[in-house]
Amino acid sequence: xxxxxxxxxxxxxxxxxxxxxxxxxxxxxxxxxxxxxxxxxxxxxxxxxxxxxxxxxxxxxxxxxxxxxxxxxxxxxxxxxxxxxxxxxxxxxxxxxxxxxxxxxxxxxxxxxxxxxxxxxxxxxxxxxxxxxxxxxxxxxxxxxxxxxxxxxxxxxxxxxxxxxxxxxxxxxxxxxxxxxxxxxxxxxxxxxxxxxxxxxxxxxxxxxxxxxxxxxxxxxxxxxxxxxxxxxxxxxxxxxxxxxxxxxxxxxxxxxxxxxxxxxxxxxxxxxxxxxxxxxxxxxxxxxxxxxxxxxxxxxxxxxxxxxxxxxxxxxxxxxxxxxxxxxxxxxxxxxxxxxxxxxxxxxxxxxxxxxxxxxxxxxxxxxxxxxxxx
Numbered sequence: 001x002x003x004x005x006x007x008x009x010x011x012x013x014x015x016x017x018x019x020x021x022x023x024x025x026x027x028x029x030x031x032x033x034x035x036x037x038x039x040x041x042x043x044x045x046x047x048x049x050x051x052x053x054x055x056x057x058x059x060x061x062x063x064x065x066x067x068x069x070x071x072x073x074x075x076x077x078x079x080x081x082x083x084x085x086x087x088x089x090x091x092x093x094x095x096x097x098x099x100x101x102x103x104x105x106x107x108x109x110x111x112x113x114x115x116x117x118x119x120x121x122x123x124x125x126x127x128x129x130x131x132x133x134x135x136x137x138x139x140x141x142x143x144x145x146x147x148x149x150x151x152x153x154x155x156x157x158x159x160x161x162x163x164x165x166x167x168x169x170x171x172x173x174x175x176x177x178x179x180x181x182x183x184x185x186x187x188x189x190x191x192x193x194x195x196x197x198x199x200x201x202x203x204x205x206x207x208x209x210x211x212x213x214x215x216x217x218x219x220x221x222x223x224x225x226x227x228x229x230x231x232x233x234x235x236x237x238x239x240x241x242x243x244x245x246x247x248x249x250x251x252x253x254x255x256x257x258x259x260x261x262x263x264x265x266x267x268x269x270x271x272x273x274x275x276x277x278x279x280x281x282x283x284x285x286x287x288x289x290x291x292x293x294x295x296x297x298x299x300x301x302x303x304x305x306x307x308x309x310x311x312x313x314x315x316x317x318x319x320x321x322x323x324x325x326x327x328x329x330x331x332x333x334x335x336x337x338x339x340x341x342x343x344x345x346x347x348x349x350x351x352x353x354x355x356x357x358x359x360x361x362x363x364x365x366x367x368x369x370x371x372x373x374x375x376x
Contacts, residue, residue, distance in 0.1 A: 026198075026319050029054035034146045034187075036130055036179060037153025039066035042202060042254060045311030046150055051077045051123065058124045058143065060153075067125040071109050074123045078111060131155070131174035133182050140186040148198040148318070149187055151180040151224070156217040169216045176220035177227065184231055188244070192235070195243040199235075200318060201228040202249045208326075209334050212350060225250070232323070249314045251327045253304045 039061035191197025207221035
């Protein structure tokens with residue numbers, strides 16, 4: 001067993017070095033990107049980074065206010081991107097509609113720019129309930145083929161588990177686990193047909209380790225990880241391995257601090273979406289950023305990432321086609337602990353019982369008299 005663990009560790013280290021050093025950088029200029037939960041947190045930071053790289057970005061979220069704020073930032077980014085570009089006249093035609101009237105309350109906001117090839121929609125936000133798969137299906141039927149899917153939406157409750165309603169638990173599962181599957185069924189066939197695409201899933205530590213405080217949220221994260229791995233197998237079976245790529249991003253924790261605007265120097269030079277042969281030159285700044293990303297990635301100590309830091313690592317993984325990223329990387333070794341007897345493993349990872357962690361129905365009320373408390 002120890003020998004197998006050693007072989008697994010050596011193999012993982014060698015493969016990680018190979019992916020870091022040998023995977024070619026992918027260009028996203030002109031590609032269509034769909035980001036769920038893209039109005040805040042990691043999703044918002046990724047949306048701004050994809051815009052800076054010249055991609056056409058579609059953002060789905062439930063918050064109208066946050067989507068409007070993101071739209072204002074997108075206008076600034078696009079004006080900076082195409083300043084001085086002879087092929088693109090940045091004359092944004094802002095359009096707000098009901099997605100052709102077919103999606104109920106799904107209000108859309110589009111930024112359309114004039115190019116030599118005609119009007120091009122570079123940015124779209126859509127107000128959508130990601131727990132409503134029928135609404136998602138209607139939106140999918142109106143969209144152009146998608147090149148990159150980023151499942152960044154995450155629904156969780158701030159209440160204790162025993163205070164959750166069944167409806168709240170179902171919504172958590174719908175947003176975190178079922179929505180990515182609906183999108184995979186809709187867009188993977190076209191990716192497999194053209195032999196190009198990328199499927200990205202963003203979870204957290206609850207996708208590989210349970211959580212006593214929120215079993216429902218942890219279950220949805222486990223389901224998302226299992227669905228992602230199964231989609232990888234499906235892509236291999238259909239002959240898309242190496243062409244239709246996948247990335248699973250699993251950070252230990254992400255803070256709730258707002259996403260900062262991404263400075264232009266934090267990314268490589270923005271490629272022209274109308275010039276497919278344009279190759280960005282990162283220069284010294286890009287190399288320094290890559291070193292910083294690798295330091296955070298290889299840090300064995302658990303820590304909380306800001307949304308901007310998490311998006312930077314995730315973007316690096318997407319551009320280089322890295323299949324799996326855990327921060328810190330020591331999260332990968334949780335699976336090795338499962339060879340221990342269950343009581344030992346639980347002693348390592350599970351909290352001890354306290355009066356505060358028990359459900360209210362199992363804690364006696366002092367007003368009912370001492371010695372009359374219930375036991376679980």
